[in-house]
Amino acid sequence: MNPAPARLAPPDPPSSVTSSFDPRSGRGFLARGRLLGLIGPAFVAAVAFVDPGNIAINVSAGADYRYLLLWTVVTASLMAMVVQYLSAKLGLATGYSLAEVCRENSSTPVRIMLWLVAELVVIMTDVAEFVGGAIALNLLFDIPMLTGGLIVAATTLCILRLRIRGRDGFPVVVVALLMVLLLAFAYLIARSSLSPAAAVSGLVPRLGDSHSVLLACGIVGATVMPHAVFLHSSLVSGLDANVRSIRTRVMLRFLRRDVVIAMGIAGLVNVLMLLVATSLPAGAGNSLSDVHSAFAQARGALFAGVFAVGLLASGLASACAGVYSGQAVMQGFLQRNSSVWLRRAVSSVPALIVLALVSDPTQALIASQVVLSFGLPFALIPLMMFTARRSLMGQFTNRTLTTMAGLLITAIVLSLNGFLLARLFLTG
Numbered sequence: 001m002n003p004a005p006a007r008l009a010p011p012d013p014p015s016s017v018t019s020s021f022d023p024r025s026g027r028g029f030l031a032r033g034r035l036l037g038l039i040g041p042a043f044v045a046a047v048a049f050v051d052p053g054n055i056a057i058n059v060s061a062g063a064d065y066r067y068l069l070l071w072t073v074v075t076a077s078l079m080a081m082v083v084q085y086l087s088a089k090l091g092l093a094t095g096y097s098l099a100e101v102c103r104e105n106s107s108t109p110v111r112i113m114l115w116l117v118a119e120l121v122v123i124m125t126d127v128a129e130f131v132g133g134a135i136a137l138n139l140l141f142d143i144p145m146l147t148g149g150l151i152v153a154a155t156t157l158c159i160l161r162l163r164i165r166g167r168d169g170f171p172v173v174v175v176a177l178l179m180v181l182l183l184a185f186a187y188l189i190a191r192s193s194l195s196p197a198a199a200v201s202g203l204v205p206r207l208g209d210s211h212s213v214l215l216a217c218g219i220v221g222a223t224v225m226p227h228a229v230f231l232h233s234s235l236v237s238g239l240d241a242n243v244r245s246i247r248t249r250v251m252l253r254f255l256r257r258d259v260v261i262a263m264g265i266a267g268l269v270n271v272l273m274l275l276v277a278t279s280l281p282a283g284a285g286n287s288l289s290d291v292h293s294a295f296a297q298a299r300g301a302l303f304a305g306v307f308a309v310g311l312l313a314s315g316l317a318s319a320c321a322g323v324y325s326g327q328a329v330m331q332g333f334l335q336r337n338s339s340v341w342l343r344r345a346v347s348s349v350p351a352l353i354v355l356a357l358v359s360d361p362t363q364a365l366i367a368s369q370v371v372l373s374f375g376l377p378f379a380l381i382p383l384m385m386f387t388a389r390r391s392l393m394g395q396f397t398n399r400t401l402t403t404m405a406g407l408l409i410t411a412i413v414l415s416l417n418g419f420l421l422a423r424l425f426l427t428g
Helices: 041-050 052-066 072-095 096-105 108-141 145-160 172-190 194-200 209-225 226-237 249-276 288-299 301-332 340-357 361-375 377-385 390-396 399-425
Strands: none
Touching: 041 052, 041 072, 041 172, 041 226, 041 249, 041 301, 052 072, 052 108, 052 209, 052 249, 052 288, 052 301, 052 361, 072 096, 072 209, 072 226, 072 249, 072 361, 072 377, 072 390, 072 399, 096 108, 096 226, 096 301, 096 377, 108 145, 108 226, 108 288, 108 301, 108 340, 108 361, 108 377, 145 172, 145 340, 172 249, 172 301, 209 361, 209 399, 226 301, 226 377, 288 301, 288 361, 301 340, 340 361, 361 377, 361 399, 377 390, 377 399
16 A cells, blocks of 8 residues: 555535534534534535436436336435445545545556546536526526526535635535425425325336336436545545544444435435426426426426425535535545636536537436446445555444445446446447
8 A cells, every 4th residue: 555645635625514523422513503413524415416417317217117216216325325424434534535545545547547537427417416507597587598507606606605604604505405405395295196005116126128227327326426425535534633533433423323314314305306206297207397397287386386496406505515526536636726716617617518509408417317327436446445445444444244235336336337338339
């Protein structure tokens, strides 16, 4: 193993995410109250699991196949819990992000390949976030798509620079947007007619035609997000020196609880997305605009409006988290920090090009999730390797059962990707 790198400053982490954790009690860190005392780094990372790409892919799955792929959403959410816990544990045990560990423990060609894939992943997530936010603004206010994308970019910059009582307001706003999204889909599900028996049957693993497998792969890519793996480890490794120096089982329990609660909420939102769409006519999920129109016709303008508000909250929250993901990747692999202004401006360009040129933004959303699924092994495999290495992890080295779970998740992702490649080449 190469010698440990000199510690770099974390990539402008939100101060309220990095300085208010109490390692003695395991409490932290947006406020002192009992409820907000449960909120930690996983809540910031969790918004990546409920971005507009999730909405597009889950709604499409629910509209086209009803409850058939519900088990895929639940399984992917459980997989995300395991992956994010390992990411957080890596940051805690080593004091470094996954990107930094990859840089110091990989050959130059491998390091460059991992960096390029990670950057592609960040670009694809930005496409999903900007397109989703622009669609929501178009549905709510009839704003043109490209203008909506520019508004999303400007709004996220304001959120990233917002200060509340002298501290970064980014985590507070992002968690608030996550709650808005949860409440929006809770309202939608309360107004929807569901079949409990059919929903339970949807928990039985099975697939239909090849298109259902494509959607299943997209669900995994949208739920187990590779850029969130880099982000979560960076947030934990970026905790202030007093917190990092303690690295006790108390902190590990806090991180585990943090992941279970945050990923549980994100998983619930994803399940609600699919369930709400089961009442749509087949094919309605091919376009979020069509979904909005179908909801308006079947349930009324308020129902459709709440759906659009949830989509907007999703786009804004995940776009903010995407900036920090990009910074974590650049700082980790290249040892270069960039301002959030520069990172937001650069990463906005591909998404704005898509908005200007692509005639069907929803299909661009779904395609971005499939690309993310292909990028996932390039984050998963290093994560599993490094968290199983005692020379890096010490007392936090994975147990055998944890390693087996990680290997199973990796095998599932590789199998889905193999199917997609075979389908691509066989169908020409």
